[in-house]
Amino acid sequence: MIKHIVQPGDTVYALSNRYGISPNRLIIENELTNPDTLAIGETLLIVYPKQTYIVREGDTLLSIADAHGVSWLNLLRNNPNIADREELIIGEEIVINFEDEKNYSISVNGYAFPYISMDVLRKTLPFLTYLTIIGYQILSNGSIDNIDDVEIIQLARDYGVASIMEIFTFTVEESIENNAFHTILHDTALQDILIRNILTTLRSKGYYGASIDTPYILPDDKYLYVEFIENLTRQLNREGFLLIATLLPSTFEVATGITYMGTDYAGIGRATNNVIYNLSYDWSNPFELTKDALSFQTITQAIANASTLVPPEKLLLGVTSIGYSLILPYIPGTTVTTFINHTNAVNLAREFGIAIQFNETNQVSYLHYSEGDLEYMVLFKDVNSMAAYPDIIRKYNLSGISFWNIMYYFPRTWLLFHSQFDINKVLPPI
Template identity: 40%
Template structure:
């Protein structure tokens, strides 16, 4: 990724030519409401090597792969929304992966609030391995505050991204609560209740895994926290 600072006389099109990417990709990545009005000094995110192709009449994945000198399998992997490679729609936007992959495979996790703009989420999901939905707040009795996470889980699944349930020790005032964590970590009964509630949500909502995000834990609760993590892992 590179950051480009707009200079006098530049346009989205000239910047796209400079980096060898499509102007549509720059507009999409930077969510430019008016691509024709750039401001001198404005910063733009440039993702080199990633291009967008608009499917034309009569085109197939084979022809598109030949045009860009990439493998069909790489195009399919870069576009999880393609469910039937033999049937492309005219006007469909396809991400063209770079020809020379310089790095090995990576796993990428992203966090999202339940109220995220779904269009922003759909643009981001092709680049993720995991989607951590933030968050289920834990109560002192081991119960969980419910969140509206089903649309995010369904969206993640549609892009073959693994949704992760996130639990936190965020208190009523909105910050991470050390005392709340201490109450939970100091009681095996509350821990058992919490774990049972977590397992129920994981199953009911078809989550792929769990992210325990307890922060600002007292140093005296360190060993209790480690034991709690071991207990959770044993139950998953």
């Protein structure tokens, strides 16, 4: 696999000749929506097929997979352009496998809201182990909100992806001292009600398990929370369900190494089946400074620390696929961060005729431009920003990776991980 940073004068056809790969494969694997105009500084991935097949009359995805001894899901990973259509085209080239060797298996989780585009979901599911669906809010009486998630649970099941019910307890509108979960932790009867409601939803909707997300625990609730997680894990496991605890350290925690007193990493790691150490943006707090503002060395140290407290075989590294746009100057507690995806960031670079730059210290791509009398900074995740994570996963022997979120399709990131890792499946595809 080769990573290429687009330079002035680069074209798809020039790069095709330079790297000895067909222009069509370059367009497909990088999903170039405007191949005639590449953005300066844009990162492309070059991968070389080891075996290909030309579609003939009567061929289907399953027949090609069977004939070559591979799974149909692997064909979808290698050929994402066929994931959202029903029929193959006679004469088109199908990649059976790539040259890159894989010697490590990972679990991959992706967060999605129920209103995700079905086309985006179909293209993404082959790359996932778990689909975590957002979300069920816990109320102070032990009840949980209901959401319309049946359709995407069934679609995930068709692709052998295990759906995870995300449960969250705190919203930015609540005060920390009075959040609903604090009340529940001090009332075992309410805990019993909550666990019954979780189990009822898991059974009735066909979930594989649950993920509980509690960004902040009061210091006095530290051990009560671990006891609750132990109890919840025990009751879910008894009925064959998985429990994942999501830890969402603040930017302050990651930057200083000071963990909030209410978070018992080791206790939570012992109590639950898996832990997602989520180094993404705090979606409930638009005023928090993005972790992309921290040095990558700081991020790596936080991961190293977490891997000593939580068994690495249980730990999934949580990263963001979302970019952020800021109006400068940045004022803590005042400046609102807005979201931007990779495709829109690249289109923005084209529109304003500016080069995408890369901050080596932070390992993040960015745009810096002005419009009218406003100055903007756009920090975003492209494959250049993601390139260091496979090595981190291997270095710390982590269980896998979790993406916040998968509401848009990011083919280069999926190619980056698919070319280096086998992706675990806990369910057989239908």
